[in-house]
Amino acid sequence: MTGNVQDLYLELLKAVLTNTLDSNEPVLDDGPLFIHRFTQHYINGNALTMVPLARMNNLQQCVVDVIDRKIAGDFIEAGVWRGGLTIFMRAVLEACGETERCVWVADSFEGLPVPDAEKYPLEAAAHAGPVMTKSFDHFSCSLDQVKENFSKFHLLDDRVHFIKGWFKDTLPIAPIQRLAIIRLDGDYFESTMEGLVNLYPKLSPGGFIIIDDYGEDEWTYCRQAVDQYRASNQIDAPLIEVDSKCFYWQKPIANS
Numbered sequence: 001m002t003g004n005v006q007d008l009y010l011e012l013l014k015a016v017l018t019n020t021l022d023s024n025e026p027v028l029d030d031g032p033l034f035i036h037r038f039t040q041h042y043i044n045g046n047a048l049t050m051v052p053l054a055r056m057n058n059l060q061q062c063v064v065d066v067i068d069r070k071i072a073g074d075f076i077e078a079g080v081w082r083g084g085l086t087i088f089m090r091a092v093l094e095a096c097g098e099t100e101r102c103v104w105v106a107d108s109f110e111g112l113p114v115p116d117a118e119k120y121p122l123e124a125a126a127h128a129g130p131v132m133t134k135s136f137d138h139f140s141c142s143l144d145q146v147k148e149n150f151s152k153f154h155l156l157d158d159r160v161h162f163i164k165g166w167f168k169d170t171l172p173i174a175p176i177q178r179l180a181i182i183r184l185d186g187d188y189f190e191s192t193m194e195g196l197v198n199l200y201p202k203l204s205p206g207g208f209i210i211i212d213d214y215g216e217d218e219w220t221y222c223r224q225a226v227d228q229y230r231a232s233n234q235i236d237a238p239l240i241e242v243d244s245k246c247f248y249w250q251k252p253i254a255n256s
């Protein structure tokens, strides 16, 4: 549990990382203006994460909860863009006086992979479209830039581990022992499935897995990857809604 000064630090950090100190975050209710506002606020702005505050609050709750309940394991985000959520995970460890756990930061650091157009036509169309190519630059951000972002907050140390490359190559051999939090934000079917197959078996019972794009049905097949993995591994822990796009579940303590 954090105290008042720690809470104030984390609230301030969330506002800085989401670029909401003095401007409001874009919301889906912005309608046709949403993409424009999203691009201005996050991509062209100073935000270090593009997730809404509600999802940062969800991450904070999950992290504090596993610390309080002493659920063993490190934290990982697979798909980090500018690194904001992993910076935040490292900050919560600091605020909670946690000295053992590490944060794993996994990304190509060169943006989204090209989806197979035959298997994943919606993703391929979005990937090749003007928004992804011109406005979002496929969410590309270099490893050096992400490290610099950690440094700005004095949170780059030996408890932050970077895993650079495509998930299909890196996650199967990543030297991770045990995880208490998995956050998957790789958008596409294969990126999500690679995260599930390689990381979920390492999640401690009682830990959390958060799927950022579960509800992004207009341009990804993330939901299908999650549903398929859950069905084939007999996972029936309830999926809990953070907002209309982001969902998470807790790995059951018994029979997990």
Ligand SMILES: C[S@@+](CC[C@H](N)C(=O)[O-])C[C@H]1O[C@@H](n2cnc3c(N)ncnc32)[C@H](O)[C@@H]1O
Pocket (backbone or CB within 6 Å): 048, 049, 050, 051, 077, 078, 079, 080, 081, 082, 083, 084, 085, 106, 107, 108, 109, 110, 111, 112, 113, 138, 139, 140, 141, 165, 166, 167, 168, 185, 186, 187, 188, 190, 191
């Ligand atoms: C939407 S962004 C992540 C947003 C980030 N979580 C945040 O807080 O702003 C998606 C990220 O996933 C990465 N990514 C997606 N699929 C990947 C894969 N198969 N291998 C490596 N990186 C991948 C991209 O490089 C990009 O940084």
